[in-house]
Amino acid sequence: MGAGGQQFIAPQFHGTIYLPASSFENVIIPHRALFVVPLTNEELDVYEVSGPSRVTARLCRQSGYYPFPTWCDRTRATVFSAADVQAIKAEPVSHTPRAMLFDSGVIAQGSKLSLSVSPNEQERFISLLKTLPAETALMLSLGVDSRANAFLVWAPGDSQAVTPPGSDGSIMSGSFLEILPGVDKVECRRFGDGYVVMLTNDAWNKLKSSVSVRKDFTVAATEGGDLNEFTITFSKSVYQNPVDGKDYVAEGGWQEYKPNTKKAKSDGGPVVVDEIVLLTDQSKLKTYISVEVLANYVKEIEKTATLHFAQTKKETTPYEMIIDSEVSPGNKAVFRIAAKPEGLSDALVKALYAKLNALQAPAANGPVRFQVLLKLWPK
Numbered sequence: 272m273g274a275g276g277q278q279f280i281a282p283q284f285h286g287t288i289y290l291p292a293s294s295f296e297n298v299i300i301p302h303r304a305l306f307v308v309p310l311t312n313e314e315l316d317v318y319e320v321s322g323p324s325r326v327t328a329r330l331c332r333q334s335g336y337y338p339f340p341t342w343c344d345r346t347r348a349t350v351f352s353a354a355d356v357q358a359i360k361a362e363p364v365s366h367t368p369r370a371m372l373f374d375s376g377v378i379a380q381g382s383k384l385s386l387s388v389s390p391n392e393q394e395r396f397i398s399l400l401k402t403l404p405a406e407t408a409l410m411l412s413l414g415v416d417s418r419a420n421a422f423l424v425w426a427p428g429d430s431q432a433v434t435p436p437g438s439d440g441s442i443m444s445g446s447f448l449e450i451l452p453g454v455d456k457v458e459c460r461r462f463g464d465g466y467v468v469m470l471t472n473d474a475w476n477k478l479k480s481s482v483s484v485r486k487d488f489t490v491a492a493t494e495g496g497d498l499n500e501f502t503i504t505f506s507k508s509v510y511q512n513p514v515d516g517k518d519y520v521a522e523g524g525w526q527e528y529k530p531n532t533k534k535a536k537s538d539g540g541p542v543v544v545d546e547i548v549l550l551t552d553q554s555k556l557k558t559y560i561s562v563e564v565l566a567n568y569v570k571e572i573e574k575t576a577t578l579h580f581a582q583t584k585k586e587t588t589p590y591e592m593i594i595d596s597e598v599s600p601g602n603k604a605v606f607r608i609a610a611k612p613e614g615l616s617d618a619l620v621k622a623l624y625a626k627l628n629a630l631q632a633p634a635a636n637g638p639v640r641f642q643v644l645l646k647l648w649p650k
Contacts, residue, residue, distance in 0.1 A: 281345040284309035288323055290339065292558060300558040300636070306341050311349035316356045320365050321425075322412025323373060324446035325464060326350070328424040328433060337435040338415040338422060358427050364449050364462065367408040370399050376416025377448045377466055380441065384459050384466055385502045386448055387416065393485060393505055400479050406453030406472075412446070419444030423464035430464040435563050450478075456494035459501045468501050469494075478503070541585060542577040543646040550595075550640035559637035560598070568633045572596065572643055575626050580647060583619060590615055590647040594627070597640040604632035610647075 292304035310318065314326050327339035329350035334340040351359075359365060374389040375396075388396050403409055415422050421432045421440035434440045447465035452475035459468050470478065474490050481488035481503070488503040547569060549556065556565075572594060592615075595607040606627045608620055 280309050280343060283311050283349060285312050286310050286315045288318060288326070290323065290327065292341065304558065308339075309343050311351075313349045313351040313353060313356050317351050317359055320356075320359055322369070322371055322446065324412065324414055324422075325359075325425050327415075328422055328446060328464065331422065331433045332424050332431070337433055355427065359425070362463070364410055364447065364465070364467070367410045367449060368403070369410040369412055370395070371412045372396060373412070373414040375411070376413050376419065377411075377445050378416045378419050379443045379445070379461065379466065379498060380418075382497070382499045383502065384468065384498045384500065385418075385504065386411075386413075387418065387504050387506055389506050397482055397485070400482050408449055408451040410447055410449045413444075413448060416444040418442060422446075423461075425464040430461075437563065437567075457490055457492050457501075458494040458496045459492045459498035460496040461498070466498075541648045542573075542580050543649050544573050545591075545644040545646050548642045548644065550642060551638065555637065556639060560633060560635045560639050564633045565639065565641075568598070568630075569641065569643060571630055572627065575630060576623065576643070576645060579623050579626055586615075586648045588612070588614060589649050592645040592647055594643040594645065595640070596627075596642070597638060598632050598635045599638050600635055602632045602634055604628075604630070615647075 289305040377386045419442045420438040421434040422444045423430045445465040449467045451469045454469045485505045492499045592610040
C-alpha cells in the first residue's frame, strides 16, 4: 500500500495497493508484474481491516471486470461508504488475529470447503498455526482462488457474488477464512463474503499435526451448516509430466481441476473428464491468456474427444488418456496424446490428433500448456 495526496491521479484517491497483473489482448506483460490500484480513504480503511480481496471484489462489481479492474478510472466513486467501514469494523471477524495469504485461496464447491495453500506461503502458514495460542481464532485474508468461477462481495447484512462471463457460479471463492478452535462440534459455514470453520480441540490438534508436515487435512462437519466438509491442501511446486517425463516447476503451485460429479459421463459418449492440469505457472498464465478464453478452448477439446469416441466401436477394456496441449503465440497449438494400458488402436488415436489439430487455437501472448485427463469406457 502506498500513501498519496490531493493531487494523486484524482482528488478522491489517497493511496494505492499493488495487485498481480493479468493479461490484455495483444499486450505482453512481464512475469510477476504488478498493477498499481489507486484507492479512496474508505477503501484504504477496509483494506487495513479486512485485506485486499474485500476491496477488489467491490471494484469488480463496480467495473464489471473479473476478478478486478486492471485500469484506473479517474472519475470513479468510492466503493465503500463511511457507514460500510463502520459496519465492517464492528464484525466479529474483524477483531481476531489476521494474516495475509494473498497467493492462497478458499472455495466452496457443492457442500465442500477447501483451502489451498500456495508453495511460497506454506512455511508462513505452518509457523502461524504453530505459534497461535490455544483456542485463539485466526482470520486468513486470501486472494481470489484460481479454482473458482465466482467470488463473494461484501454487503451490509449479506453478500452477493461476481462472476466472469459465462460462469455458472458453482465454485465460490471468499475473501477470507476464519478458523475458530475450541468449540463442542465441528461446523463449516459461509459468513458474509468469507467462510468460518469451527473446530473441536481434537480436530484442531489433528489439523496442526497435519499442517506441520505439509500433509493434506480433511474433517467432516458434525453440526448443522451449509457445508459438511473442510479440506486443507498444499499445492506442489513440482509436477512430473507422465507424457514427456519432465518435471515442471511453478512458483504458485500446480492446481488440478476436477468436475463437480466424479462419475458422471459426458452427454456425447463413453468419456469421463477426470481432471485438468495446468502446466504453465499460474502467475505467468494470467499474463499470457484470459481464463475465459482458455476455459472455452479446454471445453472444445473435451467435446471433440467425447464426440470422437462416441462414434467408434465400444471397447471392452477401459483406458486412461492424457491429451497434452501447448498453445503458443500466432494461434498455434501442439498436441501430445498418451494412453494406458497399451492396446488402444493407433488409427483411433491418429484420427483424434487430426480432429484436435483442426480446432482453432486461441490467441496467447506466451506459451500455455495444460493436460486434459480422460477415462475411456470406464466400468
